[in-house]
Amino acid sequence: GAVVSQHPSRVICKSGTSVKIECRSLDFQATTMFWYRQFPKQSLMLMATSNEGSKATYEQGVEKDKFLINHASLTLSTLTVTSAHPEDSSFYICSARDTERTSGLEQYFGPGTRLTVT
Amino acid sequence: GQQVMQIPQYQHVQEGEDFTTYCNSSTTLSNIQWYKQRPGGHPVFLIQLVKSGEVKKQKRLTFQFGEAKKNSSLHITATQTTDVGTYFCAGWGNTDKLIFGTGTRLQVFP
Numbered sequence: 001g002a003v004v005s006q007h008p009s010r011v012i013c014k015s016g017t018s019v020k021i022e023c024r025s026l027d028f029q030a031t032t033m034f035w036y037r038q039f040p041k042q043s044l045m046l047m048a049t050s051n052e053g054s055k056a057t058y059e060q061g062v063e064k065d066k067f068l069i070n071h072a073s074l075t076l077s078t079l080t081v082t083s084a085h086p087e088d089s090s091f092y093i094c095s096a097r098d099t100e101r102t103s104g105l106e107q108y109f110g111p112g113t114r115l116t117v118t
Numbered sequence: 119g120q121q122v123m124q125i126p127q128y129q130h131v132q133e134g135e136d137f138t139t140y141c142n143s144s145t146t147l148s149n150i151q152w153y154k155q156r157p158g159g160h161p162v163f164l165i166q167l168v169k170s171g172e173v174k175k176q177k178r179l180t181f182q183f184g185e186a187k188k189n190s191s192l193h194i195t196a197t198q199t200t201d202v203g204t205y206f207c208a209g210w211g212n213t214d215k216l217i218f219g220t221g222t223r224l225q226v227f228p
Contacts, residue, residue: 034216043206044161044218060119093160095216106151107216112160 002028002098006110020080021113023094029074030096038091050077084117120211122219130225139222141190141207148210150190156203
């Protein structure tokens, strides 16, 4: 199956600093990637849809100025958490669709990035 | 907005017992997918159902899509300790977004 990688897998940062998370599709091109956030023992909540070459579409309640998304190429999307605070500590997961390989509806998930803000 | 609920929230079973999780959407779905997430891991795709009333099997797992395409179920026969994890349904509704259900956490005691 298609492979999606994320980097870093874990990051600890101090309150007020910014953290960048990378999401890469390794063996396919993804015009669309998705960013989810998952708090402990909860479901995945869609934060935004990342579109290659255009602005991301954010879900209601997600601050676009705080969670900066850049999808500069067909294989890379980045999420930058700016001025992180302890309440931003969470598991951030990206996913991508391989529209050429499948019906395009199956999403491949990255391994996730666990962010801890101290 | 579209909501996808799952019941139960938690289920503890003895190894060998059966397990079922139910998924209900507030809106009609074009298709439904099921994912399994092991503790500390990321969601892994299990299956996709598209047709109304569709039933699919994967070894001990049976997936069903409701006639109205608003609900689905996952049934595991004779659970094993390797089945431990959280099972999520996720559906595509009238938006181009995959919305995850609330999940059912399964614990299997040996």
